[in-house]
Amino acid sequence: MTTAPAISAPPGTVAVAIRSEQLCRHYRMGETLIRAVDGVSLEVHAGEFVALLGSSGSGKSSMLNLIAGLDRPTSGTVVVQDRDLAKLSREELAKYRLHVVGMVFQSFNLIPSMTLAENVELPLRFAEVERGRRDSLVREALDRVGLQARKDHRPSELSGGEQQRAALARALINRPQLLLADEPTGNLDSHTGTEIMDLVREFNQQLGMTVVMVTHERALAERYARRMIFLADGKLVDERTNLAAAQDKTQGGAS
Amino acid sequence: MKLPDLTQLALRNLRESVLRNSLTTIGISVGVASLVAMLSLGTGLQQLFSRRLAKSGLFDTVFVSSRRELRGMGREEERAGPTPGESRVLDEPARQEIEHLPNVLEAYPDIRFITELRFEDKPHLTMISALPASAKSNDAFESMQGIFFSSDTAPEVILQKSFAEELLGKTPPLGAPEPNVAELAKPLLGKDLTMLYNQRAAAPAPAPLLQKSEVDNAGSGIVGAAYSVISREQKLKIVGISDLDVESMRGPMRAKVFLPLRLAENLHVMQPADLREISHAASDQPVYASISVRVKNPTQVQAVEDAVKKMGFTAFSILDASRSVQQVFRVLFAFLGIFGSLALTVASIGIVNTLVMAILERRREIGIMKAIGASDGDVKKLFFAEAGAMGILGGIVGVVLGWAIGQIINFGTNLWLKSQSLPTEHFWAVPLWLVFFAIGFAFLVSLISGLYPAGRAARLDPVQALRYE
Numbered sequence: 118m119t120t121a122p123a124i125s126a127p128p129g130t131v132a133v134a135i136r137s138e139q140l141c142r143h144y145r146m147g148e149t150l151i152r153a154v155d156g157v158s159l160e161v162h163a164g165e166f167v168a169l170l171g172s173s174g175s176g177k178s179s180m181l182n183l184i185a186g187l188d189r190p191t192s193g194t195v196v197v198q199d200r201d202l203a204k205l206s207r208e209e210l211a212k213y214r215l216h217v218v219g220m221v222f223q224s225f226n227l228i229p230s231m232t233l234a235e236n237v238e239l240p241l242r243f244a245e246v247e248r249g250r251r252d253s254l255v256r257e258a259l260d261r262v263g264l265q266a267r268k269d270h271r272p273s274e275l276s277g278g279e280q281q282r283a284a285l286a287r288a289l290i291n292r293p294q295l296l297l298a299d300e301p302t303g304n305l306d307s308h309t310g311t312e313i314m315d316l317v318r319e320f321n322q323q324l325g326m327t328v329v330m331v332t333h334e335r336a337l338a339e340r341y342a343r344r345m346i347f348l349a350d351g352k353l354v355d356e357r358t359n360l361a362a363a364q365d366k367t368q369g370g371a372s
Numbered sequence: 373m374k375l376p377d378l379t380q381l382a383l384r385n386l387r388e389s390v391l392r393n394s395l396t397t398i399g400i401s402v403g404v405a406s407l408v409a410m411l412s413l414g415t416g417l418q419q420l421f422s423r424r425l426a427k428s429g430l431f432d433t434v435f436v437s438s439r440r441e442l443r444g445m446g447r448e449e450e451r452a453g454p455t456p457g458e459s460r461v462l463d464e465p466a467r468q469e470i471e472h473l474p475n476v477l478e479a480y481p482d483i484r485f486i487t488e489l490r491f492e493d494k495p496h497l498t499m500i501s502a503l504p505a506s507a508k509s510n511d512a513f514e515s516m517q518g519i520f521f522s523s524d525t526a527p528e529v530i531l532q533k534s535f536a537e538e539l540l541g542k543t544p545p546l547g548a549p550e551p552n553v554a555e556l557a558k559p560l561l562g563k564d565l566t567m568l569y570n571q572r573a574a575a576p577a578p579a580p581l582l583q584k585s586e587v588d589n590a591g592s593g594i595v596g597a598a599y600s601v602i603s604r605e606q607k608l609k610i611v612g613i614s615d616l617d618v619e620s621m622r623g624p625m626r627a628k629v630f631l632p633l634r635l636a637e638n639l640h641v642m643q644p645a646d647l648r649e650i651s652h653a654a655s656d657q658p659v660y661a662s663i664s665v666r667v668k669n670p671t672q673v674q675a676v677e678d679a680v681k682k683m684g685f686t687a688f689s690i691l692d693a694s695r696s697v698q699q700v701f702r703v704l705f706a707f708l709g710i711f712g713s714l715a716l717t718v719a720s721i722g723i724v725n726t727l728v729m730a731i732l733e734r735r736r737e738i739g740i741m742k743a744i745g746a747s748d749g750d751v752k753k754l755f756f757a758e759a760g761a762m763g764i765l766g767g768i769v770g771v772v773l774g775w776a777i778g779q780i781i782n783f784g785t786n787l788w789l790k791s792q793s794l795p796t797e798h799f800w801a802v803p804l805w806l807v808f809f810a811i812g813f814a815f816l817v818s819l820i821s822g823l824y825p826a827g828r829a830a831r832l833d834p835v836q837a838l839r840y841e
Contacts, residue, residue: 187743187834209749215745226740226838242377243745287744310701 134327135161140193153179155351168342176351219288223303225280226299227272234268258286278309380627398727403716404770410712416801437662439461460684481660488565501627502636517557518612524634530612535628553615570642597792605683720821727825739837748830755826763818
């Protein structure tokens with residue numbers, strides 16, 4: 118990654134992880150038609166760290182849900198790792214979410230009745246990974262986020278930062294290529310938020326995961342994302358390459 | 373998701389809202405308990421009935437009589453049967469032949485006659501019947517006082533309760549409580565009776581041969597006196613008093629006084645049948661009115677019955693009669709089953725309710741699971757597993773509960789029976805098949821109840837579910 122990627126890099130030079138073309142997601146709310154995503158075309162390269170920025174209601178979360186395969190487009194296409202998501206069956210979409218995507222949310226979304234270890238293990242159960250292998254994978258994931266000591270606690274017994282770290286561990290347990298983060302620091306203080314973002318960057322740089330992060334905090338995006346995509350009213354309005362974050366890469370990798 | 377994981381997650385979810393799920397499970401167990409209670413009552417009654425039949429010694433017995441014996445008794449099929457000429461005489465060779473049929477334990481003649489018994493110089497006219505040694509295991513003698521015959525030829529006698537009363541001269545008024553057998557036995561056991569009877573002896577002169585056509589008229593009297601009749605006496609010792617009710621028994625048991633079979637045979641007592649079979653009874657060989665054939669196993673009764681019929685005799689077994697009774701039990705069973713299932717149906721609505729509530733409560737959780745890769749099938753299976761787990765748990769608890777209810781009712785009824793000085797009965801039975809059937813049925817009903825909630829949970833839109841707080 119020597120050059121800053123453009124919105125459509127010349128094919129062949131860098132692998133494309135995500136590509137959307139005239140992507141639309143409209144829905145009705147009573148009488149009015151809401152154009153949550155309205156004709157967005159973009160590309161994200163493999164291993165890239167991209168931030169989707171915009172005010173609330175700009176459609177950034179809807180965009181993320183479409184990429185995550187949680188929602189289906191009204192029109193247009195979204196292709197992730199050569200899969201046209203609109204054409205996948207419900208079953209195939211579930212498999213896609215299981216193996217290709219890892220997600221973290223603003224509200225952590227851990228299952229309250231399960232311990233941390235069980236939360237992290239859950240995707241392995243859906244993936245039908247053998248019992249014997251699961252324990253070591255869970256331990257490895259918890260070690261990576263520094264939560265091994267708290268593995269038997271329930272989410273309610275932990276701080277927000279710890280919960281989000283557990284969510285990160287869960288997101289990477291099936292070794293997906295894509296990490297989708299929806300306001301990952303939204304419920305955290307700035308110090309904890311930084312810790313989490315450092316972890317996300319670590320995943321991006323050490324594990325080579327492609328990261329798409331939705332946020333409304335420009336400062337956060339400038340610090341970590343190498344490219345910022347601005348959305349407003351469901352449309353792509355601006356895009357910037359962030360050289361500072363690109364430099365930070367080496368520092369972050371060293372620290 | 374694999375079954376162990378499903379089970380584990382389902383049980384964990386059930387534990388999470390333990391009160392609600394316990395209440396639902398209790399609902400199922402009450403349903404199962406009522407089903408088990410109803411069906412085990414049905415089974416118990418059926419077993420009681422079968423046991424009574426088997427113990428009465430009738431269930432494995434085929435009654436054989438000569439065809440001519442039944443002629444003229446108004447039985448249509450017998451009239452259409454072979455002519456007397458084709459039918460055989462039920463004599464000793466015939467008895468031996470029957471005894472050698474496969475699966476036959478023994479074939480013994482039914483010796484029954486009415487004669488006079490003297491006890492303390494008072495005459496008593498009564499029906500006397502001979503019993504084989506095998507009758508010892510008969511439940512008629514289960515609660516008798518004294519002992520069974522010491523041998524098959526011993527000059528001993530067992531009295532029926534009502535005859536014992538008669539001997540002691542204390543016939544109770546109608547409707548009075550049944551006398552205690554033990555009290556009756558005390559003054560009688562070990563005492564002697566004198567039996568006066570007519571012995572049939574072979575005639576000194578060769579008997580004139582009668583034409584076969586005349587056989588039917590032979591019942592009118594001792595025509596041509598093919599044998600002589602001698603009056604004799606026999607001393608008998610009272611060894612037992614049976615509390616058997618004459619009216620409830622059939623066959624050889626329907627008498628007031630019982631003699632050992634060999635002893636009775638050796639006495640050559642004149643029997644009513646001798647008069648009818650006079651032409652054939654000319655010799656020393658006895659001719660029997662009927663023979664009881666004991667079969668090794670009740671399932672072979674039909675085969676033996678058929679074989680005997682082929683030999684030219686009339687055969688009848690209690691199986692014929694019990695077949696219609698079995699039919700009645702089947703109807704009773706279905707009826708009890710339907711009533712028992714009603715409560716389970718109500719309980720299944722409880723499952724639907726609980727699971728629909730759980731979906732509302734766990735909407736977000738379902739959304740999370742879908743977001744991290746759970747398929748519709750996974751979510752559906754999870755709810756199915758929860759329904760199934762409640763079904764199995766409820767089924768197990770219900771079977772135990774139903775069994776306990778049965779035990780309590782049985783115990784209570786027996787207390788009452790005892791207070792009425794009636795013998796206790798075990799009319800409650802939970803057979804193994806019922807245990808598995810009840811648990812399986814509860815499981816099935818739960819899965820059916822889980823269909824709608826599971827489908828609804830699976831269809832949940834993850835984006836909306838995640839937005840839900």
